[in-house]
Amino acid sequence: MNVTVLRLGHRYARDKRMSTHIALVARAFGAQKVVYDTLDMEIAESTGKICKEWGGDIEIEFIDSWRPYIQDFDGDRVHLTMYGININDCIGDLKASKKDKLVIVGGQKVPSEVYSLADYNVGVGNQPHSEVAALAVFLDRLFSGKELERDFLGKKTIIPQACGKKVVEKRR
Amino acid sequence: MNVTVLRLGHRYARDKRMSTHIALVARAFGAQKVVYDTLDMEIAESTGKICKEWGGDIEIEFIDSWRPYIQDFDGDRVHLTMYGININDCIGDLKASKKDKLVIVGGQKVPSEVYSLADYNVGVGNQPHSEVAALAVFLDRLFSGKELERDFLGKKTIIPQACGKKVVEKRR
Numbered sequence: 001m002n003v004t005v006l007r008l009g010h011r012y013a014r015d016k017r018m019s020t021h022i023a024l025v026a027r028a029f030g031a032q033k034v035v036y037d038t039l040d041m042e043i044a045e046s047t048g049k050i051c052k053e054w055g056g057d058i059e060i061e062f063i064d065s066w067r068p069y070i071q072d073f074d075g076d077r078v079h080l081t082m083y084g085i086n087i088n089d090c091i092g093d094l095k096a097s098k099k100d101k102l103v104i105v106g107g108q109k110v111p112s113e114v115y116s117l118a119d120y121n122v123g124v125g126n127q128p129h130s131e132v133a134a135l136a137v138f139l140d141r142l143f144s145g146k147e148l149e150r151d152f153l154g155k156k157t158i159i160p161q162a163c164g165k166k167v168v169e170k171r172r
Numbered sequence: 173m174n175v176t177v178l179r180l181g182h183r184y185a186r187d188k189r190m191s192t193h194i195a196l197v198a199r200a201f202g203a204q205k206v207v208y209d210t211l212d213m214e215i216a217e218s219t220g221k222i223c224k225e226w227g228g229d230i231e232i233e234f235i236d237s238w239r240p241y242i243q244d245f246d247g248d249r250v251h252l253t254m255y256g257i258n259i260n261d262c263i264g265d266l267k268a269s270k271k272d273k274l275v276i277v278g279g280q281k282v283p284s285e286v287y288s289l290a291d292y293n294v295g296v297g298n299q300p301h302s303e304v305a306a307l308a309v310f311l312d313r314l315f316s317g318k319e320l321e322r323d324f325l326g327k328k329t330i331i332p333q334a335c336g337k338k339v340v341e342k343r344r
């Protein structure tokens with residue numbers, strides 16, 4: 001199952017770190033691609049640097065219009081929103097469906113059309129918090145935590161330690 | 173089991189949104205308190221507004237020095253770091269221990285002393301991503317997802333919908 005994340009409503013200055021964290025979370029938690037509806041090459045650059053050092057592939061794409069992108073997606077379209085069905089009540093169905101997933105994360109104002117274009121509106125809880133947090137928990141549940149055990153085949157690899165830091169560097 | 177989150181190294185301008193998201197995630201995912209080692213009343217104000225509207229109590233505290241705070245904490249001190257033991261390999265022990273938890277989340281540069289003061293250094297995966305994401309996934313695992321089903325007893329309550337938004341307002 002491939003996962004694409006669609007980040008809606010990125011604002012160039014205000015959201016830069018948040019939108020970059022979206023890409024890093026997507027990469028670390030098993031997605032293949034992140035799509036933004038606003039061009040911001042800094043996001044692509046900072047994510048690219050991480051991939052070059054730590055491995056893992058995450059494709060970054062910028063599109064002009066989210067509407068046809070959502071409409072044409074072949075798979076389950078999942079919109080993360082605090083107004084949606086609690087993840088505890090729908091993650092079973094989403095895991096059972098082996099279709100590719102488009103995970104849509106917005107900012108504060110998501111057009112109402114997104115709710116109707118989505119196949120699932122899912123609340124990672126029904127309280128306001130963070131789109132970065134919602135994405136991470138959703139992917140962690142979708143992949144049952146196994147996404148955190150992949151080998152990213154990077155130049156640098158962490159050897160987990162009970163105390164301190166251990167990083168090995170490989171020529172690949 | 174009570175959970176306190178300690179956010180280290182908040183930088184006034186650059187980290188404001190990220191540090192506020194830490195507080196909102198702490199609240200939404202079942203922590204009781206968030207502690208910052210840098211005074212920033214805007215974080216307290218924006219979190220307070222959310223609590224006033226949506227309910228739930230989260231205590232915000234500002235301290236001068238993290239060292240004695242960590243040392244004196246009565247419970248399990250858990251430092252979230254990508255260099256730590258993978259959460260998949262230690263969350264069982266942390267759930268089995270019924271002690272209160274201090275969950276320490278840093279920014280990019282965490283003093284090495286924090287690693288030795290912590291009882292557990294835990295990696296929410298061993299890849300760089302986001303402290304907001306790490307906190308959310310850690311708390312979601314710690315509470316087995318049940319934290320997302322609590323009633324926050326707010327003025328506003330969301331009635332989860334398959335499509336659209338439904339909010340009821342109550343006088344409490």
